[in-house]
Amino acid sequence: MTLLVKESDGTEAIKPMGMFFKPSEYKKKINLGTRCLIVDAITTLSKLKPKLSNAEWSWFAEHPQFRHIFHMKRENHRVQEMWMLLLRTTCSNKRREVRFIVNGIPIRYGLREHALISGLNCHNYPLGYKECGGTKFVDRHFKEGEFRRLEDVKANLVNIGPHRDRLNMAVQFFLGSVICAQTKVGNGANDVLELFQREVDDLDFWRTFPWARYSFGYMLKEISHTMDHFGGSVKENILWPLPGFGVPLELLAFETIPKLGKEFRVPVEGADVYCPRMCQTSFKRNGMKGVSVSEINKALGEETGIDSIIPTKTPQERTLLDDNLEDENDVDKPDIAVDSWEKRLDEGLSIFFKDMFDEGVAAREKQAEEIEDAAGDGVHLAVQSIEQGEGMKMLKTMLRLIKRVDKKVGQLDEILLPLEAFVKDVEKRKQRKK
The missing domain is CATH 1.10.10 (Arc Repressor Mutant, subunit A)
Structure with a gap:
């Protein structure tokens, strides 16, 4: 594999990166489903009887992080562009980021991208956060040994009425529906995460919790699980649930490949300039619930105008990143290939794998x-x-x-x-x- 670096003195070869899937898999389709239930969560909260009080509703509407989720245009998830990226996942030693190579160009999905698209806090974890909160709330509302699944939390929320604990129950339901939704639902579902059960005992502490870091780590585990499951070969027409807060990954392709963004997304009229990317655009109306892999591949074509790292567009976005990011307190594992890419990108150089571009385009045309x-x-x-x-x-x-x-x-x-x-x-x- 040859790496072409666009610089004045020609090209330079450096260590290549392995891929989980071969180009022959890039046209394969599955029914990728998300468990991030944003519309259901907001609809449930807005239809509670009696209605949430102004104080209860403002906890969400004025939350420094979650308010952006309520600003988003409510629409169906469209996840095949996410599947397009997953099919192009690179093998890497890195623990806190993923790289996808699309038409020969690597795209990074890391905390910065997660924060820029979602507006959630990516600061380091507070010391001892796993022991914070308590179990007084869940002990009051769930008997010992009783299921504490998301559907049980929802049932309690709907039936609790004007109770002093209703806001706590609503927050637990919101977190379990949106921030770290789990894979299984129904009888086979697990209880909501223990962190969410402890969280509702101290809402003030968790208000500034780095939910982007937490939800991003959860997504990385699911991506790793997905790669292990398929093992480099896709069996078509299966249903594969992808839990967690997947919106940033869902929109990553449209933000790093401007051609796809123009083809499938439109600006949201009147969007606040201080809102993150997920609030700034929405999907074009095409009479369909989603966008197919074949449509995405067709629009992608031989496009190479791709950003390896999403550039900021406005002073407000730069402020958002300054507010939500901080220096890591833990050094990530080294990876020779990825580290060399980072060095060249920091120097203002572009990266392009010519042979991967040729193989990917040829495989799609042949298929x-x-x-x-x-x-x-x-x-x-x-x-x-x-x-x-x-x-x-x-x-x-x-x-x-x-x-x-x-x-x-x-x-x-x-x-x-x-x-x-x-x-x-x-x-x-x-x-x-x-």
């Missing part, structure tokens, strides 16, 4: 051709099978295959004419039977 060819063969086989009386199931399969024929538009007439004739014949026979 597109294979899908189209398979679709053509599948259509003819489906028509033949239906004519032999194998049923309408194959017809549905055939129609799905037709939708995947993106480029060979000229073949559609040859496909659709026999299909339409067959459907008309089926309808006539149904009428005669009546």
